[in-house]
Amino acid sequence: MRGVTSARQQHQLAEAGEPWWRQRESERKRPNTRTSSTIPSPLCASSLKMACQALQSGESLATLKNESDSLKKKLEEERAKLHDVELNQVAEKVELVSALSIRTRRVLKGHGNKVLCMDWCKDKRRLVSSSQDGKVIVWDGYTLNKEHAVTMPCTWVMACAYAPSGCAVACGGLDNKCSVYPLSLDKNENLAAKKKSVAMHTNYLSGCSFTNSDMQLLTSSGDGTCALWDVESGQLLQSFHGHTADVLSLNLAPSETGNTFVSGGCDKKANVWDMRSGQNVQSFETHDSDINCVKYYPTGDAFASASDDGTCRLYDLRADREVAVYQKDSIIFGASSVDFSLSGRLLFAGYNDYTINVWDVLKGNRISVLFGHENRVSCVKVSPDGTSFASASWDTSLRIWA
């Protein structure tokens, strides 16, 4: 069964530093058609009925496969017709980026184990981080103060998010849940007591994000689905089915562009979803391995992805195609996380070889490499006003760069 290993194996893998819950490529079996990935929503009886009636019209498997191949070819042709220029051609007239002098400006020490995820608060200086030992810490990055600390009842807290109001944080991981903790001004108050379980999945929680308010939470999980929850009641508002393997990351579109979000998973696919209907609107499959992170471009018309194949890619949503690949022969290890600078010119990417690379989004070349972390970089996020970016690492520290 996917994701289950013996206790001893878990221990061995944990020692080696590998995330044992993630199904390795070698172990991956063909997706089980019993829980078919492409059923649009659970028990959507009317659409299933419609599909079955159409299927009963006698189309054989071979015919459908052929139709599928020819449709895929036609889609490629349609896309190619509109592909009249490459990104670096359009960017020829853009001036080069002058040398950047980015250095570590703060080192946040306090976690006892690998830091897996972090998120900024809208006030531009606070951040929340979560780690393997179950600790979730809220910091004032500017003063290095630890403002709150919560110990989750599970290990490997892989996802954490700050609420837009700044009054709560959401986190989850191997407990298959996402819980919301309201942050109180009283330092002595036990935050764990006020915890509210919101999301429930059937496998680990890989990512979570608040929408425009504290009242809704979007989650992605190792069970291959994403879901939208109402925080107050814990009710499932919408579920998103379509990935055929663990979903590792999600990102909401900038508010201006409407109600969509993008998710990336172990099936090498990046899917764009409509939050209202639960439909998969667009899908991109050009990576060679698991997609670890997806992030929207500031306009919401494009997004970047980071993958275990060592590349980061840029996808244009309006042209419906991949438009850039950020790679180098010398970069062998997988990229774990990406984020754009405020103008969208720079792409910061954290890698499993302990470095952070800064890419020129338009011209496609690497501008600089940042060293400093002593283990894998697990998460990279630019601050809300673009003045800095923070990186979380398995070396138990967080760094703020500017």
Add this chain to the structure above:
Amino acid sequence: MTIRTIRPNRGQHYRPRMHCLQKIEAHMVEMQDPKSGLKGAEQKLNVTTIPHVITGQDIIAWLLNKMKVTQEEAEAYGTMLVAYGYIYPLQNHRKLVMCNDGSLYRFQTPYFWPTQKWVAEDCDYAIYLAKRNIRKKGVLEPFEQEHYTHLHTWLNHKWDFIVMQATEQYKAGKERKKPDRVVLDCQERAYWIVNRPPVRFCNDSRKPFFFQNIFYQQAIMRSKVKSSVSLGALVKFVNTYKNHDPFLAPCLPSNPWVTDNDTYWTLNIRRVDQCTKMRVERWSFSFFELLSDQRGRDDFKSFLKKEFSGENLAFWEAAEELKWGSAAAIATKAAVIFKTFLAPGAPRWINIDGRTMGLTVKGLDHPHRYVLDGAQTHVFLLMKKVRPTAERGPLKTAERGPLKDR
């Protein structure tokens, strides 16, 4: 930046939208009228006697008489009554058709009639299947077994609750008299056949290809833009914002992280006397930038107040709150918004075109999160038109740099 919606969604999947239900219900009541309706008889089914059973012939004859239609129309309408769950067959319970012969039917209890108020929930279906599982000691019909397995995975986190409810209902059922129990079982089974039709699924390996083909077809039909256009837009965005990106251009007076001086932040808080030049320039890039910055919104609000059109922004804000707020509050918020902005003679009546107003008000009968989207977009565009006037006046709070027209 234009407002785009991925697909125009009129909220159809939030409610069955069946106006016909009222008409059907009227017929059903008449059909069961003791004087002019159908007379049911008792029928022995297996060992038990079931009351109020009618034959298909009788129903169709009554319809012919009452509605003055042809034989075919009466049969078709009869089948509809069965398909929607108002009448259920006793013998061939999975085939939802009305047969013009001695086949036996019963009227479904109003509790199980199709309704606009709620959707048949997966959780309830799971409880029903679990209860059936207990009663039949693990022997479910094949389609029920498939549904059961699927629900067991999907609702795993609630499974204890589901089994508990099922056991309670099963025990309560045993307390009843046998005829009542049989009748209730038939009614419940009929309800779920209507709402969760038995379809063969999962074992068909063609299914993934079928859905994939639909997806490809939709992708081919979706409007795409030329690379030069969309990539050009990306480059334009970079050029517009490059002076505002702290990694590319120095932020004034200094980047707080670099110099440990947080004047940059204090200069850009909400309630500052004089806004910085860069901040105001950013508001000129797009209307959304203006609204996203609290201070920009405040200034725009005071401008609108002077022009006596503040209700537009207030409505826009209220619609945002509805969209992103908690599910429980939707109904109350929608009612308040209607009273304040949309009702004829409302205190802050917004001036939108008749069609949008009509659709919005109608949608408010069954409010959902996105019911105000149409009106909100309209209001947003109205305010956008007004913005250039605002910029020439009250928004000119600082010495401004080169403006970019939008």
